Amino acid sequence: MSDNLVELEHLTKHFDVKQGVFARGTAKVHAVEDVTLQVRRGETLGIVGESGCGKSTTARLMLRLLDVTSGTVRFDGRDISTLSQRSLRPLRREMQMVFQDPYASLNPRKSVGQIVGTPFAIHGVKDARSRVQELLERVGLSPEHYNRYPHEFSGGQRQRIGVARALALSPKLIVCDEPVSALDVSIQAQVLNLLRNLQKDFQLTYVFITHDLSVLRQIADRIAVMYLGRLVEIGDSEQIYVAPKHPYTAALLSAVPRTGTDPRQRIVLSGDVPSPIDPPQACVFHPRCPRFHRGHCDVEEPHLRELAPHQAAACHYPLERWPMSDSELRQAEGVERKDRPHLEGAARE
């Protein structure tokens, strides 16, 4: 048995969209582009990035909820990238998902017992009622909640119901897509603690998708940073937080507001994430990058390379250390300020 539960190789997903007058033209959204990564058994892999970076699409490809454009998805040693939905079905009980919005992901017309019991019904498991009640207890609800409906629960409790449903068939992999983003901070901590405890008790493997780096630090063992469909950095969680190598990772880290009183470096990126329909040439981050080197970054695409033990980034001019000041950041070897006229205007504020 290999150490890896999931292996993605050169995974790519393009969506066709209609464009132009009367939608006659078509364009391609490059949602996920050449992503290679592994999810190890029993670990929590965090995938982080801003909206539109392809983190959710990657997860959906991993579960084959979407068809892949090219590349391979291997689950538990088996190539599932081209399996039909029918032949995928037996595998479905081993991979589950917890969704972001606990209001939208539970059917309001079904009782909690029905919601959590559905996986049992589909896979023909006997004695569903008592098992559902066990699950409810396991996630911090009461067995008496069996006959209640979702509207009778608070957001945090609903998310627990979603977790119970995902646990029902004892899966190997649970993909959590922003599971605590819709919750208040005092409730977030309850759900995060629950997920951590369940992982220990059931030897679960999590893929945890979020835009919140503070949440991720509490739960992830390894972290993959995505930008515009590309994997820009991947490594052990502590490494990523203490010594990020990719300038985008550093900018993300520095942009998170914090309550601590320690002074810190803040890198404010200019501009917005470009359109994934027409992503920039070569390194997709170059138009916003403080280390941009004309004639290199916009010509040659950087590939993921190991820069420290258990840490790889796709950058021609990775950070030598962290934290560093804005001006140090801009003085990567061979990069001069005149190379970046496009940043001058943005620095005006």
Place this chain on the structure above:
Amino acid sequence: MTSSSGERLLDVRGLTVRFPTSDGIVQAVSDVSFALSRGETLGIVGESGSGKSVSNLAIMGLLNRARTVIGGEVEFKGRDLLTLPPDELRKVRGKEIAMVFQDPFACLHPMYRVGKQIAEAFSAHSDAGKDAAWNRAVELLDHVGIPNAKSRARDYPHQFSGGMRQRAMIAMALVHNPDILICDEPTTALDVTVQAQILELIEGVKREFDIGVILVTHDLGVVAETANSVMVMYAGRVMEYGPAAEIFREPQHPYAWGLLDSMPSIERRLDALVPIEGSPPSLLAPPAGCPFHPRCPYRFEPCPTERPPLKVPAEGAHLDACHLPYEKKVELGEQRAKKVAA
């Protein structure tokens, strides 16, 4: 600018908002008092349903008076906004007090050009002609950092990114040089790198226009980085209120401790997060006494029955509403600080 920094702009005293519904009366805001000065950023923090947004809607006169019972006083430039007739209030709203909302996607009309919408906000309180209004719109778009403002003003909202739309909303709020800018969760819908840009913009605008800013948010990090003073709300009431530096260095209320401790930290990994047990109370029947007592680990005999008043518990401390003796709070606070440092 002739206005002087530090001048008192807004005085809210005993603000109370009740919504009668078929299920009973929702006690959305109860006895909330605060003040705002020129050059100040007041952060109002709280979880969903704590009354932070409703307070501001009441100040802006945006609640339906026929269906809401509003009590207290909102003094702005010597007048009580709550008793002002609607047409008088309209002259204040959007002109002297402006507001930026959470969702910049919902706030702009999809079928009008961005510049046109800002110009319209200008014309609403001015006799200036069409061209003057348009020029003002372009000027402000440029001011809030929209590149090529002149041509981008002719864009429709869907051609703007989320961050640009929020910039446009801020431009619209600024057309009449308001005295107060109320921002209700201005960055919640935005990505973190864009959030940093918008927070910088709001800070810059505050200094440049010398205005007072009320920043409503659930994100303690955002408040810690931008606010001068902080008001913590829970179940429609003020729990703690004081200078931001003090609130984050020496929080006094158990609810504030709970909030700070349950926040996942980006600085390090914690063995276990410390959540606040239970969930916020229903505002149809908030608990008697201190609204936080059912979830408070330090509750004692008076908490379930007596409502703690908002007061300064000792010299050098800031306002809080808690029965715990101040010495006890200091002691618990120190224990907490040690735990955090460990």
